[in-house]
Amino acid sequence: MSETIFALSTAPGLAGVAVIRVSGPEAKMVWEKMCSHQPKPRIASLIKLSDPYDQSEIDRCLGLWFPGPASFTGEDVVELHLHGGRAVVNGAIEALAKLPGFRPAEAGEFTRRAFNNDKLDLTEVEGLSDLIAAETEAQRKQAIRQMDGELSRLIEGWRERLIRILAYLEAEIDFPDEELEEGISEKVKHNIVALISDVNQHLEDGHKGERLRDGFSIAIVGPPNAGKSSLLNALARRDVAIVSDVAGTTRDIIEVHLDLSGYPVLLSDTAGLRDLELHTTDGVELEGIRRAKSHAESADLLLAVFDIKDYEDLDSSTLKLLENQDSLVLLNKCDGKILDTNSLPVLKSQMEILQISAKTGYGIDELLSLLNQTVIDNMGNIGSSSGITRQRHRSALQDTSNALSRASLIDLPELCAEDLRLATRHLGRITGKVDVEDLLDVIFRDFCIGK
Numbered sequence: 446m447s448e449t450i451f452a453l454s455t456a457p458g459l460a461g462v463a464v465i466r467v468s469g470p471e472a473k474m475v476w477e478k479m480c481s482h483q484p485k486p487r488i489a490s491l492i493k494l495s496d497p498y499d500q501s502e503i504d505r506c507l508g509l510w511f512p513g514p515a516s517f518t519g520e521d522v523v524e525l526h527l528h529g530g531r532a533v534v535n536g537a538i539e540a541l542a543k544l545p546g547f548r549p550a551e552a553g554e555f556t557r558r559a560f561n562n563d564k565l566d567l568t569e570v571e572g573l574s575d576l577i578a579a580e581t582e583a584q585r586k587q588a589i590r591q592m593d594g595e596l597s598r599l600i601e602g603w604r605e606r607l608i609r610i611l612a613y614l615e616a617e618i619d620f621p622d623e624e625l626e627e628g629i630s631e632k633v634k635h636n637i638v639a640l641i642s643d644v645n646q647h648l649e650d651g652h653k654g655e656r657l658r659d660g661f662s663i664a665i666v667g668p669p670n671a672g673k674s675s676l677l678n679a680l681a682r683r684d685v686a687i688v689s690d691v692a693g694t695t696r697d698i699i700e701v702h703l704d705l706s707g708y709p710v711l712l713s714d715t716a717g718l719r720d721l722e723l724h725t726t727d728g729v730e731l732e733g734i735r736r737a738k739s740h741a742e743s744a745d746l747l748l749a750v751f752d753i754k755d756y757e758d759l760d761s762s763t764l765k766l767l768e769n770q771d772s773l774v775l776l777n778k779c780d781g782k783i784l785d786t787n788s789l790p791v792l793k794s795q796m797e798i799l800q801i802s803a804k805t806g807y808g809i810d811e812l813l814s815l816l817n818q819t820v821i822d823n824m825g826n827i828g829s830s831s832g833i834t835r836q837r838h839r840s841a842l843q844d845t846s847n848a849l850s851r852a853s854l855i856d857l858p859e860l861c862a863e864d865l866r867l868a869t870r871h872l873g874r875i876t877g878k879v880d881v882e883d884l885l886d887v888i889f890r891d892f893c894i895g896k
């Protein structure tokens with residue numbers, strides 16, 4: 446029989462209210478040994494909480510009773526809404542630990558029990574984890590939809606279709622001589638091809654869901670003293686990075702989180718790029734430049750900042766970085782005069798050029814609205830998302846699609862059935878219906894104690 450677990454479910458530290466959750470077969474012992482009375486199921490009640498041994502009072506709190514299986518974990522659950530001070534919470538935790546069969550919960554253990562008791566499938570567990578971690582509106586919406594089982598329903602729908610195709614095929618294998626519905630093989634093939642098309646359509650979503658979880662990454666690059674750190678500070682509207690007139694001020698990558706139109710953006714400032722051999726032998730600066738380049742390569746968008754006085758001879762190591770990536774060219778220090786863009790050197794075609802001043806704020810609003818639009822274009826409309834939010838989903842769907850493609854090309858029914866069974870198993874990996882043990886640890890590791 447499983448043990449009864451308890452944990453603080455709200456963030457530790459000073460707060461108005463702290464919630465302690467208890468789950469397991471002995472949960473009701475909390476009412477019997479520590480409380481003035483047992484509340485009615487699912488109705489909050491003011492109770493006196495005391496130590497189970499010396500009966501000393503710990504707190505007056507709200508108690509909630511969720512008898513299993515109608516609870517978050519599916520087990521008997523007690524919730525104590527205490528006053529949020531450290532001493533109160535510690536007192537309650539220490540008292541609970543004295544009860545026989547009670548122990549502190551491990552990270553993610555409440556949710557794991559919910560999964561084991563079929564309260565949530567894996568995608569819903571992930572949705573819950575994302576919801577807790579969500580920092581922006583779009584992330585919250587995506588997480589809610591996954592937690593509500595949107596992806597789960599999609600996958601289960603596909604699994605059902607697959608199982609139905611398998612059933613047809615098995616009939617063909619088992620009764621080869623019987624007169625079955627005419628053209629059954631054609632029908633099986635047709636259905637497999639239709640399913641492949643649906644799965645692939647979801648795979649071709651530009652990774653929007655994953656990007657929404659991780660954030661859209663924008664890296665500021667450019668030669669030293671172009672005003673990269675000044676731009677970071679202007680966009681973040683706070684003094685994050687050191688600005689100075691010394692070339693080579695920034696060495697480490699400096700990251701700030703921005704919320705653009707409800708989408709999460711990770712904006713980073715990097716070390717100024719310059720031709721190393723010519724200008725510097727400073728090992729620290731060289732390392733900064735190495736980091737800047739490798740960081741820039743993985744960014745979704747580059748903001749290349751140049752000093753406008755150099756517009757006739759733009760730094761070549763920065764231009765080289767822009768060749769293979771989405772980028773926006775910013776001519777900075779445009780404090781007074783505005784240049785005629787036609788007189789600017791020809792850059793990569795359709796590369797956008799903006800004149801700004803990180804100092805006066807000139808052009809920053811225009812830049813921000815351009816960035817907002819880029820982020821919206823890349824993350825797309827949440828309402829039309831594919832539902833794929835993790836690499837884990839993607840690789841399982843890709844495996845499913847591959848197995849289905851093999852099945853569609855095979856004429857031997859037995860081999861076709863084998864690939865269809867494989868495809869079913871790959872789909873099942875997403876919701877956790879088969880072969881899940883190895884996945885569990887990865888998924889539950891994201892949870893912290895008390896969730």
Ligand SMILES: Nc1nc2c(ncn2[C@@H]2O[C@H](COP(=O)(O)OP(=O)(O)OP(=O)(O)O)[C@@H](O)[C@H]2O)c(=O)[nH]1
Binds near residue numbers: 691803
């Ligand atoms: N006039 C003017 N000066 C600016 C502007 N933006 C930055 N500066 C100045 O340019 C100098 C360099 O600015 P930084 O932001 O440190 O430049 P950086 O590109 O981060 O430099 P490194 O980190 O050394 O590569 C500082 O003296 C800034 O005050 C601007 O729009 N106009």
Ligand SMILES: [K+]
Binds near residue numbers: 695
């Ligand atoms: K500088």
Ligand SMILES: [Mg+2]
Binds near residue numbers: 673674675687688717
């Ligand atoms: Mg800098």
